[in-house]
Amino acid sequence: MPHLTVEYTANLDRRLNVPALLETMHRTASGIDAFPLAGIRTRAHRLEHYRFADGHADNQFVHVVVRLAHGRSDEVRREAGEVLFRALCEFMQPIAEESPLALSLDMQEMAPDLSFKQGNIRDYIATRSGQEA
Numbered sequence: 809m810p811h812l813t814v815e816y817t818a819n820l821d822r823r824l825n826v827p828a829l830l831e832t833m834h835r836t837a838s839g840i841d842a843f844p845l846a847g848i849r850t851r852a853h854r855l856e857h858y859r860f861a862d863g864h865a866d867n868q869f870v871h872v873v874v875r876l877a878h879g880r881s882d883e884v885r886r887e888a889g890e891v892l893f894r895a896l897c898e899f900m901q902p903i904a905e906e907s908p909l910a911l912s913l914d915m916q917e918m919a920p921d922l923s924f925k926q927g928n929i930r931d932y933i934a935t936r937s938g939q940e941a
Contacts, residue, residue: 809877809918810843812892814852816870817860823903824870826852829896833872836895842884846929847877860910868903869910872896878920889915 812833816824834850837843860867874892876885893913903909 809847809875810837810888811849811875812837812851813873813875814850814870815855815873816852817858817868818854818856819865820868820870820903821854823907826854829870829899832895832899833892836892837874837888840888840891842880842888846933861908864908867908867910869912870896870900871911872913873916874913875916875918878917880917885915885917889913 814826814829814833816826830850830852834848837848837850838845858869860869872892874889880888893911896911896913897904900909900911904911
């Protein structure tokens with residue numbers, strides 16, 4: 809873990825390079841020591857139907873949900889959230905300078921006994937890099 813889910817309003821389509829935003833967020837997450845590379849998942853959801861603030865068609869938002877496995881301290885989660893939010897804000901700055909935009913990021917910790925996982929990605933990463941993931 810973590811899993812990063814980027815939600816963005818459809819009216820950002822012409823201005824937002826979604827693959828570049830995902831790359832930025834994923835790369836930033838991979839630089840955080842508390843996040844094992846093999847657990848990072850980054851994805852985006854385009855929101856076609858939404859209401860925001862006064863309902864004006866120009867209003868836009870990007871909201872990132874970061875879901876984490878249980879066990880990191882509040883300080884580690886806060887620092888990671890600040891790093892990720894700063895990356896989001898820097899990436900979105902050119903759009904924010906030209907149009908109404910709200911940015912937000914929420915860190916969520918999952919209950920350890922309610923999270924189920926299976927996979928072999930760590931083995932593949934170790935094989936490709938010659939290191940333990």
